[in-house]
Structures are given as structure tokens and as C-alpha cells.
Amino acid sequence: MLSDAKIRAAKPRDKSYKLTDSHRLYLLVKPNGSKLWKWNYTYDGKQKTMAFGIYPMVTLLQARAHRDDxxxxxxxxxxxxxxxxxxxxANLNASRHTFERIAREWHDKVKSRWAKVHADDIIHSLARDVFPKIGSLPISSLTPPKILEVLTAVEDRGAIETAKRLRQRISAVFTYAIAKGIAEKDPSExxxxxxxxxxRGRQPAITDLGRLRKMIDDAETDYARPVTRLALRLLALTAVRPSELRGACWNEFEDLNGDEPVWRIPAARMKGDLERKQEVGGDHLVPLTSQAIAVLRVLWPITGAGPLVFPSVRHNSRPMSENAIGYLLNRAGYHGHHVPHGFRAAFSTIMNEWAERHGKKHDRKVIDLMLAHVPKEKVEGAYNRAAFMERRREIAVAWADMLTLSLPPxxxxxxxxxxxIDDIFRTSRLERNELNQGCE
Incomplete structure (x- = not known):
């Protein structure tokens, strides 16, 4: 039996010689002084030798453990x-199968299922937030704490929604790796x-007029369907709820060639409970400015053959996706700064400030009425939704003139x-969110 003292005392000789231990383990001492662990064994009737490493890098205890294994x-x-x-x-393969390599392989396999815009967003988000931190690590070695560290860094900069999307994308990469036998489990699950x-709470909105105009111009310059750009413009001009805009039907617009054009949004499409939706005389009236009518005139040759003003690109009988305008704002760089619903807050803030300088006594109430807000002291059925129409039209004109001052027609x-078209729509996500009903 060998001991550390006996091994250290072993001196080189002219020829290599062995110091034997138990169960055919031995230390080969070479003329140059190096000491190598060897083990002889018999497999399938053949004599074989296996190396366990160099002493003292591999200690006596370690060599015996290798032999026993x-x-x-x-x-x-x-x-x-x-x-x-x-x-x-297997270890070499694990080192080759880094997270970035497998993620890019996964992306190449599945990107044909998505619109190009969506596919680019996915790989860019991984390249920005994930690859620099764990991209070079073997995918099979990643642990939940390590992935959480990546996601926490994204959360810490305030991008809560981005962190959640990244986790989903990381999980998809692991699902692919598991299917290929590269990983055994998904640590992000x-x-x-x-x-x-x-x-939760108030949705982000830009309420400075100059910044609001720039945002609209930036978004309208970005890639999108013309219908999506025009929907953004009309939403900004009318300050209606995004759901009310998406469901707009051509037969809701009245007197477009007359002196008092109006958009009559049926009570059934307005926000509220069943009683509100069934209210007689509960239609919401939106006075239309020349700028809003100009949008409709441009839209008519595009969608006028169907009932919907803003139909889905895939189904003329269904409204456009609820995410289309939001994605346009996000792509233009305003994620977390402004959402489609934010135009209502912008209109309320800017026009109430304008009313303080240029307005009349009841303009605050008029602005609330334009936003379809019911005063707390009123009940639904006792609220005159057609009131102050002349003043509402004046305020709408003032708003449209200020908003479009530097915007193109x-x-x-x-x-x-x-x-x-296929590059614009993020099909897998948008189609699930489209409404299933159009106009009567």
C-alpha cells in the first residue's frame, strides 16, 4: 500500500518504475521525475490500462477514488x-452548447412562424439583455438564481414588462434545448x-404638447400599415378610448360633408355596465374637426368597402388588433412613456390648461363630457350626452389645430x-387578441 510519504520519497531512475497500491492501482515514476497514476484492468478478456492523472495534482486519495469508480x-x-x-x-459538447448558440439556433428554427418585426424584436432583446450575461455559459449549467440575476437587472431599470417577456423567451430556448437532449430542465420555469x-394605476401618457407632437411624428414615420398610422392620428384627434376607435363603423359617422359632422358612438360600444350600454340616448357624440375628416377621407379608399373603419388585415369583419397602435408607439421608442389610452390624459391635461387661459366658465365640465366622463353628482340616465355641442366643437378645433401644427397631412x-404586411403584424400575439365581432 502506498502512502504520501512513500510517494514523495520516490526518486527518478534511469528507467521508469512502478509503485503499486491495492487493486492494480500504481504510480509510474518516470526518469524525468514525473509521477503518473495508472490502473490496470481486464475488460471483455482484454488487458487494459487507464490513466488517472499526474501526482501531486491528483492525490493518492483522489486516485483511489477514480479507481473505485x-x-x-x-x-x-x-x-x-x-x-x-x-x-x-459530453463536457466538450456542453461547453460548445452555450446559451447564446442554442438561443440563436432556436430563433432560426422558429422565426418563420412570426412576422419579421416580431422575430427581430425577440433576438434583439436577447442580444441586449441576456447574451452579455449568460450567453457564453453552457446552457445545461444555468441555474434559476443565475437567470433571475439577469431578469432582476432588467427590472431594476424599470422595464418590468420586458423582464416578463424575456423570461418567456428564455423558457422557450430551454424547451428547445430539452427537446434536443442538450438540457434536462428549464430553470426559468x-x-x-x-x-x-x-x-397598476394611471397609464403612462405624454402630456406636454411639444413632446406629444414629436411622439406622433416619430410613430407615423416608423414602419406600419397606413391604416395603423391613420388610426393613431384619429385616436389622438378624438381622444376616444382605443376600444371605441377599433370598433368604429363607417355608418357611425354623420354629416361628413355638412357643417356639423359628428361621430356617433353607440351606447352599446361605450365603456360601462349593461345598464349603461342599453341606455336610451346614451350614444357618445364626438364632434369632428376638419383634420379628423381628412383622416377619414384618406381611409375611405382603403377600408370603405367594408363596414369597419379599422379592420384587421386578415379579417375584414373583425377590428384591428388591440395591440397594433401600442406596438407602433413602442417601436418608435415610447414604450413605458405613452400608451394609446394616454391620448385621453394628454387631451384632458393640455385642454384644461388651455381653458384656464382662453376658456369659458364650464369648459372643465365640457372637456369631461368630451371624454365621456359622467360627473359624480349625475346618474347615467340623467346625463345629457348631447349638451354643449357647440362649445365641444370649438374645443375640438382648438385641440386639433394645436396637435397637428407641425404634422403632415x-x-x-x-x-x-x-x-x-407579414413583417408588420406579430401574428401569434395579435390574432389571439382580435375581437370576433364586427358591425351589424
Whole structure:
């Protein structure tokens, strides 16, 4: 039996010689002074030798542990040398199968299912927030704490929704890796429960007129369907709820060639409970400015053949996706700064400030009426929704004039270059959110 003292005392000789231990383990001392661990064994009737490393990098205790593990493999009918080669190969493969490599492979496999815009967003988000931190690590070695560290860094900059989307994308990469036998489990699977919840409360809105105009111009310059650009413009001009805009039907617009054009949104499409939706005389009246009518005139040749003003690109009988305008704002760089619903807050803030300088006594109430807000002291059925129409039209004109001061006419929005239709829509997400009903 060997000991550390005996091994250290062993001096080199002219020829290599062995210092034997138990169960055919020995230390080969070479003329140059190096000491190598070797183990002889018999497999399938053949004599073989296996190396365990250099002393003292591999200690006596470690060499014996290697020998015992190899003897156990022999007992299972396995060749320890082959098992060692397989293990080395597996480790090499693991080092080659980095998270970034597998993520890009996954992306190449599945990107044809998505619109190009959506596919680009996915790989860009991974390249920005994930690859720099864990991209070079073997995917099979990643743990929940390591992935949580990546997602927490995204949360810490205030991008709560982005962190949640990244977790979903990381999870999809692991699902692919598991299917290929590269990983055994998804360490990101349970992390959704520990991420920060999305903030609730007032939705983000730009309420400075100059910044609002710039945002609209930036979004209208970005790639999109002409219908989406025009929907953004009409939403900004009318300050209606996004759901009311999406469901707009051509037969709701009255007197477009007359002196008092109006958009009559049926009570059934307004926000509220069943009683509100069934209210007689409960239609919401939106006075239309020349700028709003200009948008409709440009839209008519595009969608006028159907009942909906803003139909889905895939189904003329269904409204456009509820996410289309929001994605346009996000692509223009306003994610977290302004949402489609934010035009209502912008209109309320800017026009109430305007009313203080240029307005009349009841303008605050008029502005609330234009937003379809019911005063607290009124009940639904006792509220005159057609009141102050003349003043509402004056305020609408003032708003439209200020808002479009530096914006191009609507016709320009149609002539701007766009991506291919399939590149614009994030099909897998948008189609699920489209309404199933159109206009009567």
C-alpha cells in the first residue's frame, strides 16, 4: 500500500518504475521525475490500462477514488476508458452548447412562424439583455438564481414588462434545448412567480404638447400599415378610448360633408355596465374637426368597402388588433412613456390648461363630457350626452389645430414606405387578441 510519504520519497531512475497500491492501482515514476497514476484492468478478456492523472495534482486519495469508480463501472459491464471518453466528449459538447448558440439556433428554427418585426424584436432583446450575461455559459449549467440575476437587472431599470417577456423567451430556448437532449430542465420555469408585478394605476401618457407632437411624428414615420398610422392620428384627434376607435363603423359617422359632422358612438360600444350600454340616448357624440375628416377621407379608399373603419388585415369583419397602435408607439421608442389610452390624459391635461387661459366658465365640465366622463353628482340616465355641442366643437378645433401644427397631412401617411404586411403584424400575439365581432 502506498502512502504520501512513500510517494514523495520516490526518486527518478534511469528507467521508469512502478509503485503499486491495492487493486492494480500504481504510480509510474518516470526518469524525468514525473509521477503518473495508472490502473490496470481486464475488460471483455482484454488487458487494459487507464490513466488517472499526474501526482501531486491528483492525490493518492483522489486516485483511489477514480479507481473505485472505475471498478464500479466494470461491475456494471461498462468499459471505464470508454466511459471516460464519453464524459469528456459530453463536457466538450456542453461547453460548445452555450446559451447564446442554442438561443440563436432556436430563433432560426422558429422565426418563420412570426412576422419579421416580431422575430427581430425577440433576438434583439436577447442580444441586449441576456447574451452579455449568460450567453457564453453552457446552457445545461444555468441555474434559476443565475437567470433571475439577469431578469432582476432588467427590472431594476424599470422595464418590468420586458423582464416578463424575456423570461418567456428564455423558457422557450430551454424547451428547445430539452427537446434536443442538450438540457434536462428549464430553470426559468418557476421564475414568473418571483418577478415584480406590473405596476397598476394611471397609464403612462405624454402630456406636454411639444413632446406629444414629436411622439406622433416619430410613430407615423416608423414602419406600419397606413391604416395603423391613420388610426393613431384619429385616436389622438378624438381622444376616444382605443376600444371605441377599433370598433368604429363607417355608418357611425354623420354629416361628413355638412357643417356639423359628428361621430356617433353607440351606447352599446361605450365603456360601462349593461345598464349603461342599453341606455336610451346614451350614444357618445364626438364632434369632428376638419383634420379628423381628412383622416377619414384618406381611409375611405382603403377600408370603405367594408363596414369597419379599422379592420384587421386578415379579417375584414373583425377590428384591428388591440395591440397594433401600442406596438407602433413602442417601436418608435415610447414604450413605458405613452400608451394609446394616454391620448385621453394628454387631451384632458393640455385642454384644461388651455381653458384656464382662453376658456369659458364650464369648459372643465365640457372637456369631461368630451371624454365621456359622467360627473359624480349625475346618474347615467340623467346625463345629457348631447349638451354643449357647440362649445365641444370649438374645443375640438382648438385641440386639433394645436396637435397637428407641425404634422403632415394624412395623405402623406399612406405614401410613406412600409414593411411587407407579414413583417408588420406579430401574428401569434395579435390574432389571439382580435375581437370576433364586427358591425351589424
Amino acid at each position: 472505475s471498478r464500479a463501472q466494470l461491475g456494471e459491464g461498462k468499459d471505464p476508458s470508454n466511459e471516460k471518453k464519453l464524459k469528456v466528449e 418557476k421564475l414568473a412567480t418571483v418577478l415584480k408585478p406590473l405596476p 394624412p395623405a402623406v401617411l399612406v405614401s410613406r414606405p412600409i414593411a411587407r
